[in-house]
Amino acid sequence: MKQEQGGTMISVQDVSKTFTLHNQGAAVIPVMEGASLQVAAGECVALVGASGAGKSTLMRMIYGNYLAASGRIMVGDVDVAAAAPREILRLRREVLGYVSQFLRVVPRVPTLDVVAEPLLSVGVEAGEARARAAALLTRLNIPERLWGLSPTTFSGGEQQRVNIARGFARQYPAMLLDEPTASLDATNREQVMQLIEEAKARGAAIVGIFHDVEARDRVCDREVDVTGFTPAKVA
Amino acid sequence: MSAEQISGEYNFAYLDEQTKRMIRRALLKGLAIPGYQVPFASREMPMPYGWGTGGVQISAAIMVPEDRFKVIDQGADDTTNAVSIRRFFEKVAQVETTEKTTEATVIQTRHRIPERDLTEGQVLVYQVPIPEPLRFLEPSEVETRKMHALEEYGLMHVKLYEDIARHGEIATSYAYPVKVEGRYVMDPSPIPKFDNPKLEMSGIQLFGAGREQRIYAIPPHTQVVSLDFEDYPFQRMKAPQCCDLCGAGESYLDEVITDDAGGRMYVCSDTDFCRERREAGHVGALGVAEDAA
Amino acid sequence: MKDMTDIDTGPLLRVEGLAKYYGSRVGCEAVSFDLHPGEVMGIVGESGSGKTTLLNCLAGHLAPDRGHVLFDRAGRMVDTVTMSEPERRMLSRTEWAFVHQHAHEGLRMNVSAGGNVGERLMGLGARHYGNIREQAVDWLGRVEIAEDRVDDRPTAFSGGMRQRLQIARNLVTGPRLVFMDEPTGGLDVSVQARLLDLLRGLVREMGLSAIIVTHDLAVVRLLADRLMVMKSGQVVETGLTDQVLDDPQHEYTQLLVSSVLQV
Numbered sequence: 063m064k065q066e067q068g069g070t071m072i073s074v075q076d077v078s079k080t081f082t083l084h085n086q087g088a089a090v091i092p093v094m095e096g097a098s099l100q101v102a103a104g105e106c107v108a109l110v111g112a113s114g115a116g117k118s119t120l121m122r123m124i125y126g127n128y129l130a131a132s133g134r135i136m137v138g139d140v141d142v143a144a145a146a147p148r149e150i151l152r153l154r155r156e157v158l159g160y161v162s163q164f165l166r167v168v169p170r171v172p173t174l175d176v177v178a179e180p181l182l183s184v185g186v187e188a189g190e191a192r193a194r195a196a197a198l199l200t201r202l203n204i205p206e207r208l209w210g211l212s213p214t215t216f217s218g219g220e221q222q223r224v225n226i227a228r229g230f231a232r233q234y235p236a237m238l239l240d241e242p243t244a245s246l247d248a249t250n251r252e253q254v255m256q257l258i259e260e261a262k263a264r265g266a267a268i269v270g271i272f273h274d275v276e277a278r279d280r281v282c283d284r285e286v287d288v289t290g291f292t293p294a295k296v297a
Numbered sequence: 298m299s300a301e302q303i304s305g306e307y308n309f310a311y312l313d314e315q316t317k318r319m320i321r322r323a324l325l326k327g328l329a330i331p332g333y334q335v336p337f338a339s340r341e342m343p344m345p346y347g348w349g350t351g352g353v354q355i356s357a358a359i360m361v362p363e364d365r366f367k368v369i370d371q372g373a374d375d376t377t378n379a380v381s382i383r384r385f386f387e388k389v390a391q392v393e394t395t396e397k398t399t400e401a402t403v404i405q406t407r408h409r410i411p412e413r414d415l416t417e418g419q420v421l422v423y424q425v426p427i428p429e430p431l432r433f434l435e436p437s438e439v440e441t442r443k444m445h446a447l448e449e450y451g452l453m454h455v456k457l458y459e460d461i462a463r464h465g466e467i468a469t470s471y472a473y474p475v476k477v478e479g480r481y482v483m484d485p486s487p488i489p490k491f492d493n494p495k496l497e498m499s500g501i502q503l504f505g506a507g508r509e510q511r512i513y514a515i516p517p518h519t520q521v522v523s524l525d526f527e528d529y530p531f532q533r534m535k536a537p538q539c540c541d542l543c544g545a546g547e548s549y550l551d552e553v554i555t556d557d558a559g560g561r562m563y564v565c566s567d568t569d570f571c572r573e574r575r576e577a578g579h580v581g582a583l584g585v586a587e588d589a590a
Numbered sequence: 591m592k593d594m595t596d597i598d599t600g601p602l603l604r605v606e607g608l609a610k611y612y613g614s615r616v617g618c619e620a621v622s623f624d625l626h627p628g629e630v631m632g633i634v635g636e637s638g639s640g641k642t643t644l645l646n647c648l649a650g651h652l653a654p655d656r657g658h659v660l661f662d663r664a665g666r667m668v669d670t671v672t673m674s675e676p677e678r679r680m681l682s683r684t685e686w687a688f689v690h691q692h693a694h695e696g697l698r699m700n701v702s703a704g705g706n707v708g709e710r711l712m713g714l715g716a717r718h719y720g721n722i723r724e725q726a727v728d729w730l731g732r733v734e735i736a737e738d739r740v741d742d743r744p745t746a747f748s749g750g751m752r753q754r755l756q757i758a759r760n761l762v763t764g765p766r767l768v769f770m771d772e773p774t775g776g777l778d779v780s781v782q783a784r785l786l787d788l789l790r791g792l793v794r795e796m797g798l799s800a801i802i803v804t805h806d807l808a809v810v811r812l813l814a815d816r817l818m819v820m821k822s823g824q825v826v827e828t829g830l831t832d833q834v835l836d837d838p839q840h841e842y843t844q845l846l847v848s849s850v851l852q853v
Contacts, residue, residue: 081837082839083844084840084841084844084845085841085844085845085848088841122836122837126830126833127830127832127833127836127837128833128836128837129829129833129837129839147815147816147829147830147831147833148626148629148815148816150830151815151830166811168783168786168787168790168812169780169783169787170783170784170787171787182794183794434698434700434701443675443679447675447676447679449679449683449713450713451709451710451711451712451713451714452709452712452713454712454717455698455701455705455708455709455712458704458705458708458712458719458722458723459701459702459705461719462702462704462705462723462740462741463702463741525717526717526718526719527717527718527719528718528719528720529719
């Protein structure tokens with residue numbers, strides 16, 4: 063799955079999305095139409111547009127979290143819009159990383175294992191996985207005394223950093239970043255910026271949502287305004 | 298109305314001929330499938346369940362006028378149960394009875410195998426309270442029958458496992474489960490496990506459970522293996538003493554409390570075996586030499 | 591560690607047109623799906639939706655009226671509906687496992703924890719007490735039951751411990767497919783979390799495939815890769831777990847998802 067620098071890694075082609083609200087008389091709400099987007103390996107593209115314009119919706123469709131109504135969403139050689147669940151799961155395990163804004167974990171699992179899990183799931187030996195998890199947690203200034211505790215009890219900022227560490231534990235060829243620098247202080251924000259730059263440098267294709275304009279300008283190569291994908295009658 | 302009833306007599310050996318045929322069919326099936334529990338239509342007998350109604354029905358079904366009948370209860374010929382059953386057949390079949398193992402053709406037993414080896418032609422009839430060896434852990438009859446049919450006998454070892462876990466050894470000392478001819482797991486009735494090796498014998502062994510309506514059998518010279526674990530092999534056990542009356546060291550012993558000051562003696566549980574030895578001149582620690590010898 | 595969801599291998603379980611009727615009433619109908627090695631599938635739906643009927647048909651506890659349940663045995667798909675009963679019972683003691691909602695249905699309550707775990711081993715012919723016990727203790731450890739409880743009966747265990755014991759008893763023979771019927775039902779929330787964590791770890795370590803029936807969406811979110819939503823005996827929606835929960839398509843699924851209290 064290693065991509066040449068510059069080759070297209072993520073390709074969204076004429077994708078539309080509707081929501082059918084059965085509890086409101088099966089009203090069909092078109093929320094996206096004709097969405098297209100290409101991201102090359104080593105490139106970082108920022109999704110921009112007003113709140114509610116569909117940035118998160120598009121990200122979720124790329125991740126396979128939302129079902130596309132039509133179009134193709136190629137990540138590597140997998141069409142997420144048409145793939146079977148297990149193909150998407152393999153894609154997520156091996157190719158496509160996602161740093162969301164919220165940490166969703168099984169209670170009781172220690173932080174170190176939460177971060178190491180993406181590595182363990184692809185068969186990295188436990189000791190090595192934990193060592194890499196520890197290095198990331200150190201880099202993101204999570205004190206070692208917290209590593210044995212479940213992150214469910216952590217503050218919002220700490221949870222966000224654990225989430226980032228988990229997202230960057232594997233060196234995915236493609237990544238989705240949803241507000242990775244939100245609620246971080248300057249030091250940690252700088253660490254995250256460097257992680258993103260390192261990922262780009264090794265050839266990762268990245269799609270991100272950054273409200274932090276400074277961060278966006280620093281790591282993103284270009285911007286795509288999703289307002290252009292909003293269906294006419296809704297807009 | 299049959300002639301017997303008009304004359305006020307019982308049919309030979311109490312049961313009507315139809316019933317005896319039904320029981321014999323069950324016995325033949327049991328002998329053909331050693332260890333398999335054959336259901337049969339157990340009859341009401343003129344004695345309570347638990348007194349050996351299963352054994353009595355088998356004895357009645359196989360008995361012929363020429364038989365010499367012996368009954369033992371835990372090895373003894375002289376207990377209430379043994380005496381009652383012997384008298385029953387003296388009355389309803391007018392057969393000869395005996396206390397001598399060697400002379401008997403049919404021996405009905407409760408909870409023992411005679412010390413003296415049985416020979417070809419002799420029949421040992423067991424009284425069985427609960428025929429199902431798996432009942433201890435599996436209450437469903439439907440399920441236990443399925444387990445027998447499919448040879449799913451892991452559960453039997455769970456019982457032995459529990460014994461070792463709880464007591465440090467297989468503490469089951471009677472009704473010790475056996476596997477017959479490599480196929481059916483069988484409850485040998487509550488005989489002491491000391492008797493288990495004797496289940497491989499020259500005589501015919503028939504088992505009857507009246508209340509539970511089951512008959513099973515072991516034909517002569519059938520392989521009977523006591524279940525065990527590799528690291529906890531089956532062990533035959535008896536009290537370390539010798540018989541205080543006849544001095545026998547290899548027989549199964551009863552402990553008899555002789556006073557309320559802790560005095561006790563050990564005697565052969567097989568009374569006929571003990572008598573025979575004493576008549577042959579053997580004397581135990583507390584015994585008296587036989588004058589007659 | 592082996593690759594647990596090797597995409598190139600065939601399915602472990604293939605269900606085709608499965609149906610079960612109770613007289614004129616539909617238990618479940620027209621159920622078809624593939625389950626691959628290492629996959630965990632959740633079946634959700636409200637009480638009476640047919641999910642437990644389906645599970646029992648899959649596991650051989652109920653005879654379906656129509657359809658096939660094919661299971662991979664050494665590369666050959668065999669129909670467990672038509673196979674002989676001894677074969678099916680052997681399968682359920684070796685390559686399959688069934689975790690009941692109520693632990694007492696899946697345990698022998700008058701047998702020690704060690705005996706409960708050891709039963710499947712003895713059923714397969716293990717005859718060395720020391721080895722059986724050693725394996726039992728090892729498995730108790732893996733489900734976080736202390737070694738010194740090995741000789742206690744499950745009657746002396748809490749609900750969560752009983753459920754963990756049931757899991758150990760089932761997994762000791764290294765099955766490939768586990769059926770679970772509401773495995774966390776009736777347990778305290780904190781106990782549920784521990785059990786879920788344990789199950790997740792075991793599923794990954796052993797490369798287990800599992801079918802989990804539950805009405806608890808939080809359970810499937812954490813354990814299941816994919817979901818099957820049932821209503822009135824019919825499958826109304828299937829898909830990747832987070833997709834079905836975050837972007838439900840069917841009317842009933844939307845209702846189900848929106849009915850969950852948020853915490």
